[in-house]
Amino acid sequence: MRYDTIIIGGGMGGLVTGINLLRQGQKVAVISAGQSALHFNSGSFGLYGRHNGEDITDNPLDYIKGLPETHPYSKVGIDNILKYIPQVKPLFEEVGVTLHGDEKRNHYRLTPIGMLKPAWLSMEGYATADSPAPLSWGKALLVNIQGYLDFYPQFLSRGLEKAGLKVESRTFTLDSLQHLRKSATEMRATNIARVLDGNVLRDVARHINRFIDETDATTVIMPAVIGMFDESPIRLLQEQVKVPVRFISTIPMSVGGMRAQMKLRTWFHQHGGTYLLGDIVTRGTIDGGRVKEIYTANLADMPLAADNFVIASGSFLSHGLEANPDSVYEPIFGLDVVADPNRPQWCDPDLYKEQRFEHYGIATDSSLRVSHKGSTLDNLFAAGAVIGGCNALKEESGAGVTLMTAFKVADQILNSKKGGKQ
Ligand SMILES: Cc1cc2nc3c(=O)[nH]c(=O)nc-3n(C[C@H](O)[C@H](O)[C@H](O)COP(=O)(O)OP(=O)(O)OC[C@H]3O[C@@H](n4cnc5c(N)ncnc54)[C@H](O)[C@@H]3O)c2cc1C
Incomplete structure (x- = not known):
């Protein structure tokens, strides 16, 4: 089976990338092992809600402009972010999810313990x-x-x-x-x-x-x-x-998050996307700086081939990243990761301190291409929480980083098809 693009992971990152590619006429497959972070969602999406431990209300984009170049937002680029942000609410509206809020000013979501936390967009009713x-x-x-x-x-x-x-x-x-x-x-x-x-x-x-x-x-x-x-x-x-x-929001499962997940998936499926739910990508073949094909648990020896691949397999919770006593690694291809080599560096025993492991993820270049043994892979891009270089929890930036990288990856793939500049 051959596709224009195969996406590994069907959470918000994989599905939004897939929807943007489908809309441009691509033949797309998403393979998704199971639950996504949306199943645990608070009812709100963060863009950038906290800087150096302080809540941000006005102009979160001003802070995003000042982030280091290793941050996924910097790789997307502020001009692209300004282009993609106005497309987010209409995309969700089209799939059947109403979002309230805007990027000029964060609003505040009420947490289950009665605290107020900055948010960019909130789902209906929250x-x-x-x-x-x-x-x-x-x-x-x-x-x-x-x-x-x-x-x-x-x-x-x-x-x-x-x-x-x-x-x-x-x-x-x-x-x-x-x-x-x-x-x-x-x-x-x-x-x-x-x-x-x-x-x-x-x-x-x-x-x-x-x-x-x-x-x-x-x-x-x-x-x-x-x-x-x-x-x-x-x-x-x-x-x-x-x-x-x-x-x-309640203790998971999140009803609003699951609704959003189902709506994204349904739209993708109804518009011709192939969604392989409950299958898991086990390995891939890399040859000449490109991914040739991938293999899944259910399809065993039958490879899936595509011109481009996207890894949107999430962070530790979704097993996009794994750790053993010696290392943090990406389990499908063994991609290069951003992580400290020594285990004692991974976390601080003081739970309230910044935890370094929360920055970990796969390494990408500025076009969100990933690398394997130090060499960039030409046709494998990363979207969403699997990307290293930010602490989404501390920044309240999880959905924002996921959405912006998903939009950029779709653009990269479409531009590469046209032979355009990336
Ligand atoms: C518990 C939790 C709650 C969060 N709540 C919020 C929130 O309220 N607001 C917010 O802005 N951000 C939140 N975030 C941040 C969140 O990471 C992003 O908002 C975003 O949803 C991540 O989407 P994703 O698609 O990159 O990854 P995920 O949603 O993690 O999806 C990855 C998918 O890939 C699949 N997968 C993994 N490996 C394979 C494989 N080998 N083969 C096939 N499929 C595979 C997984 O099963 C999963 O379905 C939360 C994160 C977590 C962990």
Whole structure:
């Protein structure tokens, strides 16, 4: 089987690269082993939210312009970033994911423990504020579902009170949720979201409106356990409740993140992309400075060939990077990595300090081509969290780096096809 481009990894990085290539008429395959970081997403995407430990509100792009040349943003280049950013919201809109926010000013997302963190774009319904505390939402009603343990109203309540709100809490249950309550492992966000849909939302709204009458609350805050397949249940509930309803991310799985993952994948598939879910790329053949073909676990000896390849296999969580007692390595090709050679350097025993391993990833040149034993590979590009050179967690830059590198890689591949300058 031969493709124009084969992408290893079907998280946000792989799928956004794939969608951009499909839109330009390429024949594209994405091979994805399993869950992506979107399954753990907070409901928000970061562009650049923190610099030297300080939250950034205004003009995050000014900070991006000053980053070292080893940072993935610098490899994308500020001119490209300015070109790609306006394309992000429309792309997600087209696949069915509404994003709120802009790059001129970060807004703040409310975390499960009631802290406010800078964000670039937030998905529909998630609780956000224009600026850090104090919040001007009046009296908050925290609504949880009886028996749901992946949401911490007490922590949240304390955080909200610090942010200037009065808070009351209530719980409810429904007959249709009883079968989930039989086992704590079933009472998870994604299972609840399958139940809280359609007409059931009327019952949810009835409970919440009764609590509002009892408490005089002016906003409702509840776990993000609605809208597994679509945003419409979120809006439906918001329409039926008397005061604004704001959703807070839960312990994973993330309902909003999974919805985004499914929407990206569905669009890709419906527009002619091949998505091999649950297969894993095990190795590839490198010859003459190019990747010739790759092999997967399911297809065994049947190689997959393409003109170009993209590695978007994520960081340690997704096994795009692995570590053994001696080294950090990229497991498919053994690509060159940015990592310290000595294990004691990898992490600081003080967990609150900067952890060096969080910068690790595969090495790329300024065109996001990767290298193998010191030689750049002509037709293998890297996109997303697998790339080394930044600490996405500390910078609140995870989705931003992933999206900008995905856009650039798609451009690089399309330009190389045209024989254009890269
Ligand atoms: C737990 C967690 C939560 C995060 N939350 C946020 C957030 O809320 N906001 C934010 O801005 N950023 C967040 N990030 C940062 C996140 O890394 C990026 O936002 C982005 O989603 C990364 O996308 P990716 O496609 O590069 O990698 P991933 O999403 O990790 O996807 C990589 C995919 O490649 C697959 N894969 C790996 N190896 C192979 C192989 N050999 N063969 C086939 N497939 C393979 C994996 O199964 C996975 O599906 C989070 C990161 C983590 C780890």
